[in-house]
Amino acid sequence: MIGVKEVEEPKKQIPLVGTLKAMMVVGKHLFQKPVTVQYPEVRPEIPDRFKFRISLSLDDCVGCTLCEQVCPNLSIHMNKVERENQRNKRKIYPDVNFGTCTVCRNCEEICPTDAIYLTHEFETARTRNSFTYSPEELSMPEEEVIK
Amino acid sequence: MNVLTHIAQFFSPLGHYISYILAYLFETIFFIAFVMVVLVMMIYLFRKYMARLQLRIGPNRVGKFGLLQLIADSLKLVGKESILPRKRDDFPYKVAPVVVFLGLVLALALLPYGDFFYIGSLTITHSGVSVILLFAAIAIMPVGELLAGVSSSNKYAVMGALRGVAKDVSFEIPMMISVLALVMMASGRTSSPLNLESLVSTQYIPYGIPEVIGLFVFFIAMIARASYSPFDMGESDSELVSGHSTEYTGMRFGLFYMGMFGSIFLGSMMVSLLYLGGYNGPFSSDAGFVYLLIKTMILVVISFTIWLSLPRIRIDKFVNMGWKYLLPISVINLIIAGFLTLGVGLL
Numbered sequence: 001m002i003g004v005k006e007v008e009e010p011k012k013q014i015p016l017v018g019t020l021k022a023m024m025v026v027g028k029h030l031f032q033k034p035v036t037v038q039y040p041e042v043r044p045e046i047p048d049r050f051k052f053r054i055s056l057s058l059d060d061c062v063g064c065t066l067c068e069q070v071c072p073n074l075s076i077h078m079n080k081v082e083r084e085n086q087r088n089k090r091k092i093y094p095d096v097n098f099g100t101c102t103v104c105r106n107c108e109e110i111c112p113t114d115a116i117y118l119t120h121e122f123e124t125a126r127t128r129n130s131f132t133y134s135p136e137e138l139s140m141p142e143e144e145v146i147k
Numbered sequence: 148m149n150v151l152t153h154i155a156q157f158f159s160p161l162g163h164y165i166s167y168i169l170a171y172l173f174e175t176i177f178f179i180a181f182v183m184v185v186l187v188m189m190i191y192l193f194r195k196y197m198a199r200l201q202l203r204i205g206p207n208r209v210g211k212f213g214l215l216q217l218i219a220d221s222l223k224l225v226g227k228e229s230i231l232p233r234k235r236d237d238f239p240y241k242v243a244p245v246v247v248f249l250g251l252v253l254a255l256a257l258l259p260y261g262d263f264f265y266i267g268s269l270t271i272t273h274s275g276v277s278v279i280l281l282f283a284a285i286a287i288m289p290v291g292e293l294l295a296g297v298s299s300s301n302k303y304a305v306m307g308a309l310r311g312v313a314k315d316v317s318f319e320i321p322m323m324i325s326v327l328a329l330v331m332m333a334s335g336r337t338s339s340p341l342n343l344e345s346l347v348s349t350q351y352i353p354y355g356i357p358e359v360i361g362l363f364v365f366f367i368a369m370i371a372r373a374s375y376s377p378f379d380m381g382e383s384d385s386e387l388v389s390g391h392s393t394e395y396t397g398m399r400f401g402l403f404y405m406g407m408f409g410s411i412f413l414g415s416m417m418v419s420l421l422y423l424g425g426y427n428g429p430f431s432s433d434a435g436f437v438y439l440l441i442k443t444m445i446l447v448v449i450s451f452t453i454w455l456s457l458p459r460i461r462i463d464k465f466v467n468m469g470w471k472y473l474l475p476i477s478v479i480n481l482i483i484a485g486f487l488t489l490g491v492g493l494l
Contacts, residue, residue, distance in 0.1 A: 026455055026456035029201070031201050032202060
């Protein structure tokens with residue numbers, strides 16, 4: 001026999017008690033600290049595993065084009081840079097378009113020599129139309145890049 | 148001594164008539180400035196308070212602590228293009244925001260403000276029947292809202308206006324009955340109970356203590372009068388776009404907005420005058436206005452907390468509440484007031 005369970009009706013509350021409870025809950029928030037971070041003046045604390053800006057060490061890059069091949073949205077292209085490097089005979093280095101980069105970190109993982117890696121910097125806003133960082137710009141720290 | 152005589156004394160070298168004409172003019176200017184300062188302060192306070200309750204910071208960029216934000220906002224509103232609906236009923240459409248604002252200013256002009264140090268009495272109107280005048284002035288504001296809703300020929304605006312009327316009808320009778328109880332109580336002690344000043348000055352014990360029910364009914368009525376959440380059926384912004392003010396832009400909308408905040412202030416001031424003792428207190432001949440302002444601001448903060456914490460109730464539920472609960476409660480309150488006046492006599 002299938003047991004039928006009667007659904008109990010909820011108890012009727014005394015009027016206004018719920019209202020006062022709601023007001024108490026809202027009023028308590030007055031004494032908590034605001035969560036807003038006033039960004040340009042106050043910097044938020046960045047978590048340790050947060051990565052954004054791609055950097056490149058030109059001496060380590062061997063020009064294997066693996067990063068270009070693995071990039072899912074074709075943000076990386078290889079560029080010719082006139083530079084003496086015994087390990088990079090073809091003299092090709094990656095550039096990165098941050099306009100389309102989704103920070104998937106595939107390039108960092110695939111790089112055989114750890115030449116391409118991600119850093120904590122995230123302020124890559126530019127006044128120019130192009131979001132592409134040339135290999136030289138990738139090798140510089142963010143502050144030195146002319147934006 | 149009050150403001151008028153002070154200003155007239157200042158202009159007295161110009162002769163009796165001219166000095167009084169100038170005094171009336173300057174008193175009006177001072178009063179309008181006071182109303183504007185109050186409105187700006189209320190909106191600033193609301194925005195800051197709402198931000199803090201939502202764990203935000205609120206306006207803090209324009210001026211120190213964002214104090215000039217409201218001036219910037221009102222300048223923006225004035226500078227905005229006024230977009231008028233094509234099928235509007237022109238005269239009522241344009242006059243409606245002014246009617247709302249006028250009702251607010253009139254009602255504020257009728258309140259007694261108490262004394263403030265060497266300025267003396269700040270009360271503007273000295274009328275024998277200022278209670279009746281006050282409630283007549285308050286009744287002007289819904290007329291403006293109805294005009295706005297009907298004349299802008301928009302279905303949301305009409306719905307908002309109709310809801311607003313249903314709301315007004317259901318709370319105004321309990322409100323008037325609870326005020327009647329007050330007048331009854333005051334009539335035991337003074338010969339002119341319809342005068343707000345004498346009604347306030349008879350509160351040796353604030354009327355809110357023997358008439359807790361009346362205070363409750365009147366405060367609910369004042370919340371509904373200012374039409375903010377939970378009783379903002381007139382402009383329920385998730386159902387009707389913005390209720391009666393849907394078709395308004397620029398400063399015309401700003402007048403509706405300021406009228407709403409002004410009526411919160413007005414309602415808090417009326418509750419504190421009628422039920423919480425108003426400007427009575429130690430040294431009230433010097434600092435009466437300060438007492439009144441403190442009581443008002445506490446009530447304003449309570450009103451804001453109610454606004455920010457409660458959801459809107461359905462219109463039929465509110466009408467039910469008005470007729471089935473508030474009206475009987477206010478009649479019971481009237482009976483209690485009668486017993487207190489005749490039976491106890493002292494209270």
